[in-house]
Amino acid sequence: MKSTLHRSIALILASTLGIAAHAADLTVSAAASLTNAFRDIAPLFEAENPGTKVQYNFGASGALLQQIAKGAPADVFASADQETMDQAQAQDLVKEAQRRNFVSNVLVVVVPSTSAVVPNALADLAQATYARIAIGLPASVPVGRYTKLVLESANLWSAIEPKMIGANTVRQALDYVARAEVDAAFVYATDAALMPGKVKVALTVPTPTPVLYPVAPLTAAPNGVLAQRFVDFLSTSKAQTVLARYGFGKP
Amino acid sequence: MGEAWIALALTLKVAGWATAINLVLGIGIGYAMAHWRFPGRDLLDAVLTLPMVMPPTVLGYYLLVVIGSQGPLGAWLLHHFGIRLIFTWHAAVIAATVVAFPLVFKAARAAFEVVEPQLEDAARTLGISEWAVFMRVSLPLAWRGILAGLLLSFARALGEFGATLMVAGSIVGKTQTLSIAVYEAVQAGQDDTANFLVAVTSIACIAVLLGAGRLLPGRVAARA
Numbered sequence: 001m002k003s004t005l006h007r008s009i010a011l012i013l014a015s016t017l018g019i020a021a022h023a024a025d026l027t028v029s030a031a032a033s034l035t036n037a038f039r040d041i042a043p044l045f046e047a048e049n050p051g052t053k054v055q056y057n058f059g060a061s062g063a064l065l066q067q068i069a070k071g072a073p074a075d076v077f078a079s080a081d082q083e084t085m086d087q088a089q090a091q092d093l094v095k096e097a098q099r100r101n102f103v104s105n106v107l108v109v110v111v112p113s114t115s116a117v118v119p120n121a122l123a124d125l126a127q128a129t130y131a132r133i134a135i136g137l138p139a140s141v142p143v144g145r146y147t148k149l150v151l152e153s154a155n156l157w158s159a160i161e162p163k164m165i166g167a168n169t170v171r172q173a174l175d176y177v178a179r180a181e182v183d184a185a186f187v188y189a190t191d192a193a194l195m196p197g198k199v200k201v202a203l204t205v206p207t208p209t210p211v212l213y214p215v216a217p218l219t220a221a222p223n224g225v226l227a228q229r230f231v232d233f234l235s236t237s238k239a240q241t242v243l244a245r246y247g248f249g250k251p
Numbered sequence: 252m253g254e255a256w257i258a259l260a261l262t263l264k265v266a267g268w269a270t271a272i273n274l275v276l277g278i279g280i281g282y283a284m285a286h287w288r289f290p291g292r293d294l295l296d297a298v299l300t301l302p303m304v305m306p307p308t309v310l311g312y313y314l315l316v317v318i319g320s321q322g323p324l325g326a327w328l329l330h331h332f333g334i335r336l337i338f339t340w341h342a343a344v345i346a347a348t349v350v351a352f353p354l355v356f357k358a359a360r361a362a363f364e365v366v367e368p369q370l371e372d373a374a375r376t377l378g379i380s381e382w383a384v385f386m387r388v389s390l391p392l393a394w395r396g397i398l399a400g401l402l403l404s405f406a407r408a409l410g411e412f413g414a415t416l417m418v419a420g421s422i423v424g425k426t427q428t429l430s431i432a433v434y435e436a437v438q439a440g441q442d443d444t445a446n447f448l449v450a451v452t453s454i455a456c457i458a459v460l461l462g463a464g465r466l467l468p469g470r471v472a473a474r475a
Contacts, residue, residue, distance in 0.1 A: 066437060139440075165422065166421050166422065168435070181320055
């Protein structure tokens with residue numbers, strides 16, 4: 001009895017040590033909308049840098065920034081808007097000289113594919129037929145900030161804000177629409193393209209500032225050299241082809 | 252800061268409703284399980300205890316699938332009554348009720364099982380109805396154990412986060428409970444708000460525990 005217990009404990013302890021360690025693990029904190037494209041880019045980067053493993057941490061850019069600001073050991077930060085990167089720069093988490101824009105995106109309004117009503121203009125969303133509209137929380141989610149800017153400049157924010165269902169990431173907003181829990185949502189064109197059967201794009205929304213994604217290695221990165229290589233890699237044709245395939249535009 | 256008081260009021264309302272529902276369900280089902288033997292009773296007990304063991308996000312996902320507009324229950328409600336549960340405080344109550352149910356159920360069942368059957372039989376020989384046996388003999392004898400379960404259930408409902416976030420979302424005044432408010436304040440880098448919310452939550456929890464300490468008669472105090 002006792003030796004079986006000892007053996008079981010030893011086995012459990014041994015299995016926890018069996019995690020493979022790589023020459024270097026690169027930690028990339030990236031905006032949620034980059035999930036699919038970045039996952040495809042990882043093996044391409046790893047092929048050019050043998051022994052490296054890319055670990056991703058996806059989330060709303062604002063939330064990722066908070067993690068980094070409070071000491072999370074990330075190497076690279078890719079955000080979905082300039083403002084979050086500006087905040088990072090203001091806190092000396094990234095250097096201005098090292099940041100660069102690597103893709104652009106487009107803001108769209110999507111509705112559930114089963115929806116009978118489709119808005120023809122932004123002002124239609126103020127109507128009562130659209131009772132729930134999923135918008136990213138402007139305080140931490142870039143897509144929510146772009147949306148708020150657009151709606152404020154169109155004088156629609158006060159009409160639409162009461163109907164807003166706050167989403168913690170753009171993918172959560174997309175999920176709400178895919179499940180038909182909301183009548184419409186503001187997401188990126190690249191996110192809408194991921195669920196053609198469940199959501200349909202109703203409007204393409206021009207934004208006052210272009211949707212440009214910046215990326216930068218972090219000043220406190222544990223793997224600084226590798227971080228810079230990853231940032232450079234995103235501008236190569238290999239990475240750009242993958243991004244274009246998902247619908248991202250040139251920076 | 253005003254949002255903190257709104258979140259506190261909403262959290263207490265949701266936890267209160269969830270505990271009230273669990274009071275009825277937990278006692279009823281606990282009593283039934285303690286008194287009746289039937290094939291599959293242990294399996295049913297395990298299934299009813301599942302919400303306590305399952306990760307809240309898994310539970311939240313199940314609830315989303317069932318009560319969402321495309322789910323079996325949700326679609327039926329939408330079609331017949333025009334009711335959409337997701338993103339309402341009712342969904343928050345459902346989530347809190349489900350996660351806290353096993354705490355009352357388990358405590359009630361255990362409490363009813365230690366009530367001496369002779370006492371219940373004696374009451375029956377005196378000619379009172381089954382309902383009266385339950386209300387005047389079983390329940391009063393099992394009450395302390397049930398109360399402990401209710402307290403745990405209230406505390407659990409107060410702090411529910413994962414399942415609530417999935418089905419209720421976070422709408423200030425309607426579904427943004429204290430735990431969700433803290434989460435979003437931290438994500439947005441609003442540390443002042445987060446600190447204030449955490450302080451409010453801590454004080455509320457301590458108040459609940461102190462209040463419960465008064466309600467539960469202590470054995471030590473009784474002997475002293």
